[in-house]
């Protein structure tokens with residue numbers, strides 16, 4: 001178990017030791033696993049044979065804080081979730097979906113349920129926004 005102050009980045013990449021916690025379903029939303037699965041080298045090798053694993057799964061790993069380009073030094077927090085909330089723009093729900101990493105999630109620690117309201121939509125909506133930006137849809 002990690003120390004309380006050690007948060008998990010919920011937008012981590014597929015590398016051995018990362019925690020798999022969600023799978024992108026056919027509608028492009030995230031199905032959250034009951035509990036996390038630590039991935040190994042074999043998983044990473046297999047997953048990299050298809051589309052980018054980060055587009056098909058969600059992984060968590062130790063938040064690198066100031067070692068990450070997304071870290072907002074002034075706010076002493078992850079800047080990515082603030083951008084995601086602005087772009088995806090979902091309203092906070094009264095009930096939170098199940099998520100196996102919530103107690104240690106960096107985004108939840110910073111923005112609570114508002115972060116979770118965007119989370120399942122991230123890959124789907126951000127891809128749509130990217131397509132809109134390119135004039136494709």
Ligand code: SF4
Nearest residue numbers: 010099102105116119
């Ligand atoms: S933002 Fe919420 S739903 Fe998403 S990974 Fe963190 S705790 Fe889970």
